[in-house]
């Protein structure tokens with residue numbers, strides 16, 4: 001579905017956002033991208049989305065309709081929920097899909113509300129529905145739930161999971177949340193350094209839905225923390 005070969009993004013000031021990144025993704029996979037702040041995760045997603053064309057190296061999609069979602073919902077304040085979902089779609093088109101998506105994200109009763117009348121979680125639900133209206137082959141999600149409280153976040157992770165179970169949309173999820181990546185991803189890529197490079201890949205074989213308290217996932221979490229240099233053995237802490 002996606003083959004990325006040795007791509008690097010260097011900015012005008014000569015600094016690279018990330019470098020020498022190579023990977024490939026199969027159709028229907030959910031890929032989590034984890035890495036500490038500033039290692040180039042958002043930059044990588046911008047390149048893959050086509051928003052940023054100033055990169056070296058190559059990547060190709062075998063199919064390519066991309067849906068994108070960001071940390072903040074980026075809704076048009078003067079449009080209703082329904083109109084926001086259909087934004088960019090020709091008038092009168094995709095009517096049934098819009099209704100289906102409203103139901104899917106649980107906002108049927110709020111279709112005529114404006115963004116100012118929505119909670120943060122409802123606004124992100126609207127953004128999820130909007131990213132799906134083009135029926136994308138791949139969803140690119142840049143920390144989509146990181147501004148939400150813990151409970152809303154878990155609800156929306158479950159919503160994303162049910163969307164994936166229904167549609168098997170190939171998904172790349174950039175996140176700071178290791179538990180989120182472990183809950184949703186088939187593979188997790190760890191970026192490290194500044195500029196970031198692909199440092200490790202962790203495969204998560206557990207079938208979905210997964211239990212958030214799964215012992216095997218906890219072991220993977222410890223492995224990831226070690227890879228990120230964040231798993232400090234208490235014996236080594238000097239006071």
Ligand SMILES: Nc1ncnc2c1ncn2[C@@H]1O[C@H](COP(=O)(O)OP(=O)(O)OP(=O)(O)O)[C@@H](O)[C@H]1O
Nearest residue numbers: 011012016017035036037038039040041042043044
């Ligand atoms: N337009 C730009 N011009 C110059 N440097 C940039 C630009 N955009 C990003 N960078 C730099 O590229 C590096 C990677 O930034 P990026 O936002 O991709 O990191 P990130 O891993 O997504 O960080 P965070 O997790 O904090 O969102 C940073 O050092 C950043 O300052």
